[in-house]
Amino acid sequence: MVVKVGVAKLGNIASGVMVELLLDERADREDMQTFMATSGTKLEVEDVDRVVSNLIAYKPDFAIVVSPNGVLPGPTGAREALKAAGIPVVVITDDVTTKKEWADLKESDFGYIIQKADSMIGARREFLDPTEMSDYNGNLVKVLTVTGAFRKMQIALDAVIDQVKAGKAGADLELPKIVMTADKAVKDEFTNPYAYAKARAAFEIAAAVAMVNVKGCFMTKGFENYVPIVASAHEMMRSAMILCEEAREIEKGCDGVVRMPHKKDGTIVSKTTLISKPE
Template sequence: MVRVTFLKIGFLGVSNLIEALLDERASRRNLSVRVVSTGCKMDEDEAVEAAKLAASIRSDLYVVVSPNAALPGPKAARELLKETGKPIIVVSDEPTKKIADSLEEEGFGYILIYADSMIGARREFLDPVEMALFNSDVLRVLAVTGALRLVQMELDRVIRLIEAGEQPELPRVRITKERALEMSGLNNPYAYAKAMASFEMARRVAALSTEGCFKVKERDRYIPIVAAAHELMRWAAMLADEAREVEKANDSVTRIVHFRDGSLRRKRKLYEKFEPLIDL
């Protein structure tokens, strides 16, 4: 039994379902998961308090999920968890790439998802409904393009090594469009192209959200900018959906599932049986 504790500081799109990626039907017998979260807050006091709680949980692996892991809150949290001596993987977004080398030097693994873009967090625009809709759009993009599968595969790889009693080699992965699409399982070339466009559209959202939230001060200017960011993410999700529908129409959707022992099996047609996964 491998025990994994997820510490969530603030929210990314991937934050919503990351632990569920490892046990989609609640059937695994070799995995136990706990989750500690600060909610949407990312300040240092909140992060440290949550990290102390996470450190008190018996764990073989910690996964720290947050936007911009260079900020004081996420930094303090992982430094506190490092005192446990357990392996730690940071899951974050593109801005974290500026500290990727230092994360590796300090012994942390990392998975940086370049399409998991910042939300348009302006009070005049972002209400709870808009927040939920944005995150649902992000999840669709990450799911179809292969980004979520790559996160899942990297975490599963580390879990298998821990289960075998080996010292795990932690991931140092930057999920660009090419890295994501390698794991997407998309077979039709047009579906692949649609998914690639979807990923890049979602990645562009971060620039608009950053501009509208931090750079532009005039209310009449920043409101349409953050609204445009959300419209762009919506269309990215629609394009991802089109890619998925092409694969469904061709009966070529790749499905990779966990069995009870944690092993992975795959099939590419709806009615065929699963076969052991040996080439990923």
């Protein structure tokens, strides 16, 4: 059978940039297909409603709702509407564990993947232009990729696809419930301990960026005060990216880069040495 995966992208976080691509990196899988609907940059109710209606019309076997701050009315309404339509939902969002509403989501029957290192951007007009925004997101994608956070997210979603292929549906699906910490992200990703340490440091720095940007965006008045704060957060993310590049180069140097491609039937195979075939 062909598993239908619906993806609702509401606003933007780095996980949303890559989520459906991670499931079919060469666009040759024959066991699944994806359909993505997006609200663009906004999280307004009318934009979210348009996304949900398109996703429901697609009739996916399960849906992924990816957004910043998953407890906001837009993302909350989207997953509730999909649930009401009988579609299982996995929520992918950044870390908002300080909110009571997030505890409610954790206790619900929704699946979730909280990417703690997918930190909010320094969205101050005196600092953030399109180039700065794109540069930040490029650095963040590198961090989430090399540390293993993206791979763990992909494997968790592949596990849901495998359940559908095995005949499970609806409430019978076991959905992921993951808070992506540094330890979970880097597990089994590195053969060299120095590469492992660098990647773990990168994850911790990236996760810390969120609260620096919260301070700069919401808790500090006066551009002369908040611009240096958000600029420092972006420098932190750049430093995290550099650590990831160093970790990756160490792994290349000892011919230990872990590669886990999909076969056409969705099976995940693996290898480490470059000149070899994945098994």
